[in-house]
Amino acid sequence: GQQVMQIPQYQHVQEGEDFTTYCNSSTTLSNIQWYKQRPGGHPVFLIQLVKSGEVKKQKRLTFQFGEAKKNSSLHITATQTTDVGIYFCAANFGNEKLTFGTGTRLTIIP
Amino acid sequence: SQTIHQWPATLVQPVGSPLSLECTVEGTSNPNLYWYRQAAGRGLQLLFYSVGIGQISSEVPQNLSASRPQDRQFILSSKKLLLSDSGFYLCAWSPLPDEQFFGPGTRLTVL
Numbered sequence: 001g002q003q004v005m006q007i008p009q010y011q012h013v014q015e016g017e018d019f020t021t022y023c024n025s026s027t028t029l030s031n032i033q034w035y036k037q038r039p040g041g042h043p044v045f046l047i048q049l050v051k052s053g054e055v056k057k058q059k060r061l062t063f064q065f066g067e068a069k070k071n072s073s074l075h076i077t078a079t080q081t082t083d084v085g086i087y088f089c090a091a092n093f094g095n096e097k098l099t100f101g102t103g104t105r106l107t108i109i110p
Numbered sequence: 111s112q113t114i115h116q117w118p119a120t121l122v123q124p125v126g127s128p129l130s131l132e133c134t135v136e137g138t139s140n141p142n143l144y145w146y147r148q149a150a151g152r153g154l155q156l157l158f159y160s161v162g163i164g165q166i167s168s169e170v171p172q173n174l175s176a177s178r179p180q181d182r183q184f185i186l187s188s189k190k191l192l193l194s195d196s197g198f199y200l201c202a203w204s205p206l207p208d209e210q211f212f213g214p215g216t217r218l219t220v221l
Contacts, residue, residue: 100146
């Protein structure tokens with residue numbers, strides 16, 4: 001079936017350290033999206049990547065889409081306490097639905 | 111602007127009881143609609159999605175069902191709840207096969 005693997009499952013970092021989460025698919029993707037879920041909240045859309053090798057930045061967040069459109073990463077520079085939450089990638093295989101990764105739960109040690 | 115509503119926000123139900131969760135979207139027409147379940151601290155499992163009135167696609171065989179009686183209304187139901195049905199139920203809408211906008215969710219506890 002169409003699955004997307006996301007690692008790591010958990011990440012604990014000191015405030016100010018960097019953080020990266022990765023998603024991989026065995027199948028070429030139409031696009032990949034990233035969402036953030038704050039504690040007790042619902043997932044919120046962050047960004048969508050469509051083109052091979054695409055790199056997008058949002059302040060301290062950098063999103064990459066692999067050349068083969070099978071993998072993606074989210075990198076946060078100099079984490080802050082407001083970055084805590086679960087980060088999900090969501091893969092679109094070319095139909096009406098998204099396949100979400102298992103998520104990476106980020107906790108920040110002040 | 112578009113908004114998505116879900117109710118109730120929390121629900122505690124006994125095993126074997128029925129379930130009805132409602133989701134409505136305002137400010138858009140003919141959205142794609144989705145139901146997800148999130149177990150505690152886990153990922154999002156797609157349960158159902160709909161691309162139009164009366165059109166329901168089921169992703170996971172289980173004792174849940176979904177209906178879309180109106181363009182902007184999506185209902186998740188069960189005739190008899192199981193303990194394993196506990197979780198955080200999220201409704202989402204999308205204007206296209208594109209970014210999805212999630213509702214606030216319903217936290218269901220089955221005892």
